[in-house]
Amino acid sequence: MKYLAMVYYQEGKMRELSQQEWDVLNRECMACVEGLQQAGHFLAGEALQSTDTATTLRVRDGQVATTDGPFAETREQLAGFYMLEARDMEEAVELASRIPPARYGSVELRPVRELRTENNDQIAGAKFG
């Protein structure tokens, strides 16, 4: 099963880290990826630049509208993601618990929904048609 681990933290708080603390954290993240890779759990993943660099786009009535942001209005911002291969949710939780920024912010973990041409799983709780 594939699980997406989305890493969130407060950008403002992370800016308070010293250069050295920040470097240690980043090296830890690299070691974490290395470990996940060796055990065959790491499918993909990247760290993201801050939300200041983001662009949001929407298509409405065939028109593309872009805006800057989101700015750091929400409490925690998306900082990066890991696509993990895990036996089950329990193993995914265990793997995600080793993602270093989990100590500062939070990691949201979700099973991947496989897209099919038909009979797709409904999103639980959502109503269609």
Next chain:
Amino acid sequence: MQQQIENIYREQSRRVLATLIRLLGNFELAEEALQEAFSAALQQWPKEGIPANPRAWLVSTGRFKAIDQIRRRARFDASQQQLVQQLELAAGEPEVPPGFDIDDDQLRLIFTCCHPAIGEPARLAMTLREVCGLTTEEVARAFLAKPQTIAQRIVRAKTKIREAAIPYEIPERSQLPERLETVLGVLYLMFNEGYSASRGDMVVRGDLIGEAVRLARLLLQLLPPPQPEVQGLLALMLLHAARSAARTDAGGELVRLEDQDRQLWDRVRIAEGLQLVEQALGQPGFGSYALQAAIAAVHAQAASVEDTDWPQIVGLYDVLLRREPSPVIELNRAVAVAMRDGPAAGVAIIDSLLQQGCLTEYHLAHAALADLYRRLDEREAAVAAYRRALALAQQQPEQRFLAAQLAALEAQAGGPVADPDFAGATDRKPIGKPAE
């Protein structure tokens, strides 16, 4: 070669994991080490051949992989340094600490998971995942819970084991009795899951049955003099497992007890089961496992459904109910009463159970009722009950079986039903699953 390695994975991975958990004292690290050991095996074995003792090779490789992993992490965390040293020291020690009657890491892991400090639902969920190898999603389906709920529960239980430093060991002889009941419960659940998978397209999972029987045998050796409930549980497993080959047809469809080809029943297992039942019932202190085994023994000795000693089965259910009142046992008793006294007597009991609000969501209650109505020629009531059963059934072969029964009944133009038949609830599984 790939296939051979996969077979070794299927047969050995849980036992390698149990040993790694003991050596590393940590579930997470052990899972990871297991995975790395197998990926090393996939690279090395095709070139170098499969080692003489693959399990020992995997354990040893897993341990070294774990030491590497901890070293990597120790670069960032000084507290890990101590663990590295401990493990390196331990690497020189013999595999098994002396003083244990039985070297079985899986049994040890079951006793650890069954520690009284861990809550009952977490205990079962953790054992099913760690010892039986079910995924969290499968465990969740078995308990009708959400995977994230089960995952959280297991994570908390593991944290508890780590923080309370609960040792991975078979407890002292004096502590055994208090934990024995839970351990028997776990083995029973493991067997149940194997005997009748809670959901999915397979009825029987032979690997789980085999493992549950093996562990029950070990437990019997571990506890001299033989305890009647351990004998009873082993007998129960053997007597039910003896029918495995007859329970499904060539197409994987369910075959009811009365339709089973009794020539296919495994006489060796039955003989051993009968002997154990006799020993268990001959001692004071036998309980529900021995009584359930005794019921299975009556079935095993009958040449056909008609030949079955139904009055004795009803009597055994009466004793069982006094010891362990349970609606599922009452349901099974009702089926036996129907065989002894006729279908109307069975309907009356099941109706009253349903009216009390017990078993309204239990598909086998409706399936049993449907069958009794059919024998009474009450076609409409039978159809309604089959529909209800079908709506509640989770396992595909069971759904197909119920759908076929329903279709056959609907195809009849209300004519009399010639076949004497009964629901087969007694052969579904020993006695339902513990609900949460």
